[in-house]
Amino acid sequence: MALSDLDLSCRIGALTLQNPVLTASGTFGYGREFESFVNLHRLGAVVVKGISLAPRRGNPPPRVVETACGMLNAIGLENVGVERFLAEKMDYLRGMRATVIVNILGDSVEEYAELAGLLDGVAGIAAIEVNISCPNVKKGGVAFGTDPKMAAAVTKAVKGATKLPVIIKLSPNVTDIALMAKAVEAAGADAVSLINTLLGMAIDIRSRRPRLANVVGGLSGPAIKPVALRMVWQVARAVQIPVIGIGGIATAEDALEFLIAGASAIEVGTANFINPRACEDILNGIGAYLEANKMTSVRELVGSLAV
Amino acid sequence: MAPMQLKAEILRRETLAPDLIRLTFLAPDLAAAARPGQFLMLRAGAVRDPLLRRPLSIHQITTSGWVQVLFKVVGQGTRLLAALAPGQTLDVVGPLGNHFALKSGGNLCLIGGGMGIAPLYFLARELQRRNPPERVVPLLGARTAKELRPLADDFVALGLEPRLATDDGTLGHHGLVIDHLSELLVSGKPWHIYTCGPYPMMRAVVKLCREQGWHCQVSLETMMACGISACLGCAIPAAQLDGPYKHVCKDGPVFGAEEVAWL
Numbered sequence: 234m235a236l237s238d239l240d241l242s243c244r245i246g247a248l249t250l251q252n253p254v255l256t257a258s259g260t261f262g263y264g265r266e267f268e269s270f271v272n273l274h275r276l277g278a279v280v281v282k283g284i285s286l287a288p289r290r291g292n293p294p295p296r297v298v299e300t301a302c303g304m305l306n307a308i309g310l311e312n313v314g315v316e317r318f319l320a321e322k323m324d325y326l327r328g329m330r331a332t333v334i335v336n337i338l339g340d341s342v343e344e345y346a347e348l349a350g351l352l353d354g355v356a357g358i359a360a361i362e363v364n365i366s367c368p369n370v371k372k373g374g375v376a377f378g379t380d381p382k383m384a385a386a387v388t389k390a391v392k393g394a395t396k397l398p399v400i401i402k403l404s405p406n407v408t409d410i411a412l413m414a415k416a417v418e419a420a421g422a423d424a425v426s427l428i429n430t431l432l433g434m435a436i437d438i439r440s441r442r443p444r445l446a447n448v449v450g451g452l453s454g455p456a457i458k459p460v461a462l463r464m465v466w467q468v469a470r471a472v473q474i475p476v477i478g479i480g481g482i483a484t485a486e487d488a489l490e491f492l493i494a495g496a497s498a499i500e501v502g503t504a505n506f507i508n509p510r511a512c513e514d515i516l517n518g519i520g521a522y523l524e525a526n527k528m529t530s531v532r533e534l535v536g537s538l539a540v
Numbered sequence: 541m542a543p544m545q546l547k548a549e550i551l552r553r554e555t556l557a558p559d560l561i562r563l564t565f566l567a568p569d570l571a572a573a574a575r576p577g578q579f580l581m582l583r584a585g586a587v588r589d590p591l592l593r594r595p596l597s598i599h600q601i602t603t604s605g606w607v608q609v610l611f612k613v614v615g616q617g618t619r620l621l622a623a624l625a626p627g628q629t630l631d632v633v634g635p636l637g638n639h640f641a642l643k644s645g646g647n648l649c650l651i652g653g654g655m656g657i658a659p660l661y662f663l664a665r666e667l668q669r670r671n672p673p674e675r676v677v678p679l680l681g682a683r684t685a686k687e688l689r690p691l692a693d694d695f696v697a698l699g700l701e702p703r704l705a706t707d708d709g710t711l712g713h714h715g716l717v718i719d720h721l722s723e724l725l726v727s728g729k730p731w732h733i734y735t736c737g738p739y740p741m742m743r744a745v746v747k748l749c750r751e752q753g754w755h756c757q758v759s760l761e762t763m764m765a766c767g768i769s770a771c772l773g774c775a776i777p778a779a780q781l782d783g784p785y786k787h788v789c790k791d792g793p794v795f796g797a798e799e800v801a802w803l
Contacts, residue, residue, distance in 0.1 A: 291785060306771065
């Protein structure tokens with residue numbers, strides 16, 4: 234069976250994606266950075282670098298540090314802002330016939346809603362992914378994603394401002410991630426994606442200073458995969474809406490684990506840095522697995538975990 | 541030229557000095573596209589620890605499609621690269637970043653310290669093709685003769701006369717490479733400077749250039765996860781401190797000295 238005969242499509246709310254392999258926000262730029270490595274139109278979707286209302290400069294360096302089987306980053310959400318994103322980045326993505334999911338972030342519920350409104354109706358944007366791991370400036374800097382009420386408030390505000398499918402990207406830095414998933418589901422989320430990075434730090438013992446200027450940063454890469462997989466499994470059992478699995482996926486085998494655990498789709502993150510062709514390699518590998526196991530649709534696999 | 545991702549066969553591994561390794565690999569398309577100052581993201585194999593590729597500047601290319609990198613073994617990533625034997629494959633992404641602007645004419649000086657000498661050799665060869673040898677002056681420094689001599693010999697083989705310095709005085713001037721800068725001043729001529737090496741060395745070079753009104757191109761390095769401007773991890777402060785950060789992989793690695801902050 235050729236890859237084209239396999240049904241790799243998946244549904245995220247009202248949105249049907251041609252396959253379940255997406256890029257994780259912040260690891261794939263605005264797509265064009267990968268033009269010489271990946272056929273963007275072959276991907277399930279390109280989830281672009283998180284966009285805020287105003288451009289952000291990001292954190293001072295050092296911003297990244299390598300850790301065992303992973304890396305810490307504290308980029309500080311550097312981005313060009315929504316205005317420049319729409320003016321400078323979308324034309325290329327439309328021209329590549331890429332399915333585009335725009336990741337958004339904000340300091341307040343109102344900012345999220347305003348962003349969602351600005352993206353609503355823009356040609357070529359298929360969905361919105363909401364990064365709720367940012368601090369709520371009006372509530373003393375507590376991350377939206379660590380409080381079910383605040384997470385629900387953001388979800389409701391974004392849903393009210395756009396007709397696009399809304400994916401809420403969950404933070405793993407909580408005690409009960411299923412609780413968070415249920416809160417955003419009740420608030421109208423069309424899907425959840427998880428996990429964002431795990432908060433971590435690293436210290437230079439010679440200088441006794443933190444290795445990141447921001448002191449703490451987000452841990453990603455293969456090191457976090459078992460944690461991410463466990464959380465995806467817990468969330469998939471707790472909600473009815475589709476779950477997108479993220480966290481340390483570097484190979485097709487990794488991706489298959491998340492699908493079996495209950496993810497309808499997956500996002501490839503840090504692996505893009507090491508193997509810029511990772512997304513297509515993973516897509517091909519999923520196809521080969523389905524074929525070898527005589528499956529015709531990737532949906533046969535989703536949530537097929539035998540406990 | 542768009543960067544490529546390829547598996548290249550190792551042709552030769554040389555240990556020039558303890559922990560100083562020169563790897564030669566076959567990559568004709570890469571060699572054809574590469575410009576002095578550009579870099580590669582390298583990986584010895586599908587290892588997960590260490591996870592990231594290692595950024596290394598292009599040391600030399602040949603018309604027969606050979607590419608060389610020169611590096612010191614400083615940690616696990618470089619140790620794995622150093623362990624590659626002829627016949628094994630190296631995973632390469634590149635060529636990446638911008639390149640040195642090649643000057644024809646004028647008085648050109650290349651100032652390299654330690655592994656910063658690596659990209660300057662490729663540069664020296666291209667400059668030597670465009671300029672009389674006496675107009676291309678390398679100032680090279682390293683810790684000790686063992687490290688500096690094999691590199692200096694390559695510059696001599698190009699027909700250039702490098703001024704040398706070692707920290708321990710075992711080769712050339714006993715002291716810092718920047719001590720040779722007085723020679724440039726004495727010449728009374730304006731210089732165009734290319735530099736790569738330890739930050740304090742480059743800062744001293746940049747300071748002199750600013751005082752003298754000389755043009756200066758610097759090649760910088762930072763921690764870097766991807767090399768293709770996706771992670772934005774390689775930010776450095778711009779000359780205008782409250783302006784947007786520069787990114788070494790995309791805006792560099794070669795900068796005009798006046799573009800970036802010298803803190």
